[in-house]
Amino acid sequence: MSPAWTFVCPAGELLPGEMKPVFDEATGVPILVINLDGELYALEDRCSHEDFELSAGAVDPAEGSIECVLHGARFDVRDGRALCAPAYSPVPKFPVKVEDGGVWTRDDRD
Template identity: 35%
Template sequence: MTGDANTAARQGSVLVEIGPVSRFLPDGERVVTKAGDHEILTLACDGEIFAVGNRCTHRPWRLEAGRLRPEACEIECTLHLGRFSLRSGAATDGPPGRPLPVYDVEVIDDIVHVRIPDSSMS
């Protein structure tokens, strides 16, 4: 699902509202949110909610349909099978050489939020 962001600014960063925790846990959705220059993929793995950039760093291919590898909390790009850690954003296999952006996730009153740099919201 793609949605526009509700945002709240604070100290050099912006908190973007993503949706209720119940959408993600226990076996939740993948949610794509656009906020400024960012396209954020939010999803859960192993009981934890992660937010990473939704564009593969090998080619500008969207990751939202990629296979989740729950044993390592990695997502696999559907185009050339590059893999990324959801925890660190690191490219762990395949052609991508650069990591994905990783965003801090904050849960406030059972609503998932993602924190992004303020300067990128112009």
């Protein structure tokens, strides 16, 4: 059985440069959906360095990254890879879709 999709927001509410945190009820995972120049990406809303929500940080549209406010770790919004210390592990990336006028995501890990 494939995991259920979680509704994030109406598609028109997530403008370029904006992000929206959501909670995947099925898996208990916080997910952050980010609009990077019109493309939507979803990452686990948790820094891999010290379990702190990435949604408290800022997106750098030029670099395509998000920075954790706790210790300055940065992650690539497109694939979740760590870009600098103190983080060395990537954050999980999740699928995003726009359907029926809404933005949806899910934790697709087994």
